[in-house]
Amino acid sequence: MGEQLVVMSGIEKRFAGVHALKGCRFELRSGEVHALVGENGAGKSTMMKILTGVYQRDEGEIAFRGRPADLPDTRAAQKLGISMIHQELNLAPDLTVAQNIYIGREPRRLGGILLDDKRLNRQAEQLLRRMNLDIAPDVLVSDLTVAKQQMVEIVKAISYESQVLIMDEPTAALSDAEIEELFIAIGKLRASGVGIVYISHRMAELQRICDRITVMRDGSCIDTVLTKETTIEKIIAMMVGRELYHSATARGREERAEVVLEVKGLNRGKAIKNVSFQLRRGEILGMAGLIGAGRTEVARALFGADPVDSGDIYVQGRKVRIMSPHHAVREGIGYLSEDRKRYGCLVDMDVKSNVAVSSFKRFSRFSWMLKSPIERAAEDVVGSLQVKTPSIHQALRNLSGGNQQKVIIGKWLTKDCDILIFDEPTRGIDIGAKSEIYKLLDRLAGQGKAILMISSELPEILRLSHRVLVMCEGRVTADLRNAEGLSQETIMQYATRREDRFASSREETLLANRRGYE
Template sequence: MGQRQLTCAVTSLPSGSSDLLTVKSTSLGQPPPRTGRAVNAQLVRVDGVSKTFPGVRALSDVSLTLDAGEVHALVGENGAGKSTLMKILAGIHHQDEGTVAIDGRVVEIDSPTAAQDLGISIIHQELSLMPDLTIAENIFIGRERRRGFGLFVDDADLNRRARELFDHLGIALDPRAKVGSLLVAQQQVVEIAKALSFDARIIIMDEPTAALTESETHALFGLIGDLKRHGTGIIYISHRLEELAAVADRITVLRDGACVGTLAARDADLRQVVSMMVGRQLRGQTRPPSLPGDLPTVLEVRGLSTKSLLKDVSFSLRRGEILGFAGLMGAGRTEVARAICGADRTDGGEIFLSGRRVRVSSPADAARLGIGYLSEDRKRFGLMLDQDVAFNIVASDLRRHVNAAGLVRDDQVRQTARRYVETLSIRTPSIRQRTKHLSGGNQQKVVIAKWLARDCEVLIFDEPTRGIDVGAKEEIYSLLRTLADEGKAIIMISSELPEVLRMADRIAVMCEGRLTAVLDNADADQETIMTHATKLVPGGGVAA
């Protein structure tokens, strides 16, 4: 990592562990140390920055500072301008007005290379890795050492450098593995390692914990604390507002492209921060009332197993119920969903729909049977980003929108798309807008609309609020509850325990491919869920 090496005491995991990072020192995983701003040198000063894209004013007269050894959190709803501002600092966009100063000197950051030369590195919210390259190739792309008169990349050297970096960061990954074979959380860790490999003085973290488990998040906080002690300045973007008290020194709120205010994190009331972000008060979190006991069973899974992970998973799902799935990363939650919808091959088990045994060999079979799966990676598996909103909505049920000659009925497509855009309050200039230009929350709504247009009775939501802001989360929560009230049977997989406790009528807990408990919401709390998620038993120890 250059001449300056981090001294964070993070260690690699033993084989078979479900988390990517673990903490060796008791000092790590604690909140990073607060900094005294009076003695810190100013690394970054943004003055009066504005940016306009065709039809959208993304930033308007935004100012921001970052000191050495400080974590400055930047929060706001999707579309508030956070990522645009960070992309200006990273050399991806250039501001229309205003200035950026590094170490007190006004600079022009006209490319990502220029940003790197100035000591700025960014961890993107949208993963920018190349799936067909190895982890090591992704981290050091453009910085490879060559052999054979410069004709060949020295792969052995790449892998060695990556392993040395991983040893510093405590990452248990094989540098030779293809990035496309990794889970989303693992790809996020690779993004973090890549950013840190540049030995940057200014690091921008855009939703770094969105795909991390609680223990991985604590380890990241320990790493942030070590970076701060070395004088690194960090701009930290997160929708998980509960993290701000633990990690941030100051909080700046953006709304509609403008600065609403900057607060000292130690003095900030999160309700005040939320109100500043959305311009309104959000309703308090409440648990769902108990469901009637006589609701009919829509989906029953018996003895579901796969060669790689799942072992004898059995559960039922009732009409009008939200069944939450909780557990650490790697516990098998997503694998259960993929097996039910035919995306992964099973090694045993039975699936029943309304009492009738069914065979699900592919996602097409699942869709035909009325099972819709909303993947945790909506951009990769849920949407065609270069297609418009209308096409994405009708894509899962295109046969109903073509005539006998196989031609698409445009009028019918427009009618269907407009109905769901209105029903789900999808914010888009038109149904012909390319989906990639929508915010994360509205993209998620398009995926939901796609399966509602197919009229699926069973909906499986895998991390439905990952990467979306608090306002959009409220809309998704309201939508899920409305769907359940209308009789849809819903499985919701989430890594956020408060979200599971808020939304789920019952909670299925998984550990290492097994279902360890199914809890009624009234009997569940975070400690109980984590006990079953780690197979811990009261008084310490591990369950057999």
Template sequence: MIFLKPEGDSTGGYPDLGWYQLGGTLVVMEGIEKSFPGVHALKECRFELRSGEVHALVGENGAGKSTLMKILAGVYTKDAGRILYKGKEVEIANPRAAQELGISMIHQEFNLMPHLTVAQNIFIGREPRQGLRFILDEKAINEKTKYLLDMLHLDLDPRAKVSDLTVAKQQMVEIAKALSFNSEVLIMDEPTAALTEAEVKELFRIIRQLRDRGVGIVFISHRLGEVKQISDRITVMRDGRYINTVVTSDATIDHIISMMVGREIYESSRLNPEVRSQEVVLEVKNLRRGRIIKDVSFTLKKGEILGFAGLMGAGRTEVARAIFGADPIDAGEIYVRGRKVKIRSPKDAVKHGIGYLSEDRKRYGLVLDMDVETNIVLASLEKFRGFLGWVKRARARAEAQRRVIELKIKTPNLQQKVKYLSGGNQQKVVIGKWLTRNCDILIFDEPTRGIDVGAKSEIYRLLNDLAESGKSIIMISSELPEILRMSHRILVMCEGRITGELNAGEATEELIMKYATMHTK
């Protein structure tokens, strides 16, 4: 465990582990129940965590993983069941109560204040003060933070503003903040979702360091390869229920998947990698934007899935946003079905039948506090307007219901707020929105980011079905197996340029990486 070194302490800041030994049971959750309006989220759930272990919690979106851990962290209160902490039954009424017990949670959405420094974020509300109580002791805050960061071998300046840090370093600040509470239980919800491979390695180094010092770590992730790499045990949840707990070394990924989904996973197999139609629906010529997009040209055919591959910062998302009119361009031409068009805004793009599903669906694709029905019809309201501009609710509801059935969106009803849906179902709502708008050209930016293996399977099936029906798709993905599995053609970008074009039959991960690292002057 990481404990802040008290004044005059010569023990290195590590207290006696006391009543329990490494590997002793820290947490037992039994019979946990939780319901939200219209949703029975947890049903007789259980979970156990030992000291000095990394315990992975896996399942599809909506399986109840985050909900169960938010109960342990005091974010939600349980409806039934009991929690034992160090052998004693406890009631965890709020996050502060959890922190006082030694339980901290790092959420997917960070809880940091960007305008404050690293040290100020870590000790906010607990700042050391000088003689006059209203004067903060900035020197003491920075020294305590430096001690904590040094123990984690983190190269961070306590005085650096959080807004100037990368996502990976912000996550390290969250870890340091959690451990500043002398946490013995650390819950990490999708900690690697926005990290590069090198940053994931650094995170795993810290996780192993904490595990070796006795901290019990709950690791929630959809990335099963990483789960196998970092965890000691794995608990699987499905549809709000506990399924099983297995020793990681004894479980194969296929076995984990079968427990997670409880059904056959759809495998994309395209017997004929050629696109049926040769009709070009979108042509981009010599697209330029500063140093980000450098002379990009390509075509998209009817019924084609065109994959865009490349490393982070290659310019893939920037090209998509430029085509959609979200960002201005310096030069270039765009043709839709052979006709040159001017796209100065997303409204222009939608008018020409282009829909864009952003990698950040919560920020750019959905209105989270609105219901499923409203989100589905939002981009097409003129289709449902009647006399004096009033929306024909019955017609809008019927269209939304049709999309829910067509896309198999799991929701208790059309009035459910989108923020309560799982990630996979939120993605389907965005797709439903653009299908309702009757867009024939769809740009999918990281379509399965933050989505579990079962929901990925459904998105893959949906993309294939859309292509088969004549929709044309640009798919940007950082997962090479996904690109290889789904694309008819693959364009590879590096430093704002297209450095390679591959047909599905010839593409390999090695060839894609060759073009993705082909730096040009």
């Protein structure tokens, strides 16, 4: 690591009586990737907003390259060379890559009257080549993958000659292959002397690319440690200040309960190919696979969100036709989408409305909504699921990701669904909230709910699931009992079993499927 770029010491910040930061210290060196971790609400974003000039500190000092730094606004931070790439990408989709990189700073000709598009594209191409990126400067941003858009954000920051780059959850929406591309880009930035602040909930990433880790909790900086000298368990312990939940029933549990959901020969174009499986009462069936394996497509088909070409669905032994989400809910199936803000909740409405939205018929009389029963149901959800909210009248957008997730789960519990499909239930939430969601799912299974859980995090699959259904390119390649000896490596072998290999190893796969039901 090189010279000291940033030193923040004794940083204090209060908002309307809330003590958000308490004497915090953070350091960053050139050529360093320094992780900043903590639960939602720990103070990470507030610290970085002070460093980027969005907020002003109440007390404390900031030094940049050894000199006191005054950061009254974002322009002042950018002028020093401090940039931030937010989790929600800040690009104009209908503009080209070059136009996004130099927006508001476009080169001009004829005395500034006309834009110089040739020079604009040439400058952008030089920056893209500098990062070894195969992206055309004149392509529309809307035509790029999320990973490529992420790269454009990085190049945009480089165009400001940024010496400090803050990345907020940069891999949240990326596939494994795209994450590799991002890590290569981070390596190039590090080699050029850029200091990177890396905010992430994904612990495995920290060990791979970060030099140091600073842990925050409840507005305080708990400690800064060298990555190579610590463990994930120690980091998590510092973050949450309490023991994380581990399911005692995931491994080795015998399942003799009735089958509540059975799928036979489900097909939908190239996305779903002859998918069959069973889900039993009180069981958590984990569904694993790589991006594009067809897991979400299966979930949407079961919920009636997408039509199927063929196949049969049985609910509690009875063949059903699910033509729409309304039909699915009527059959006792609830679905928590991987994109909760788009499909799972009404972020501008309050907690009580979100809890009741799938059960309005239950809470209405002669087209009038009954206020008291809705409020009682919402209070029951907040209490039983331990939702952290000032009241049931709070807008959902003001809750953390983990608490939003709990409200959506509460919506389906209020509807009394026996079959729950959770697609990436802990995506984008912190490690402490994950622990609470794990405990909740295990408790629901203990109450007899049947749960199909899709997750891209294999430790999560192994931690919670009684059985693991593995998919690759639209096909089920294995149905494995989660017993001692089942590992991430075994699951990945089946998750990468492409169709051309699938036929040649059919006997082995059938044997794996058979083991899942023994």
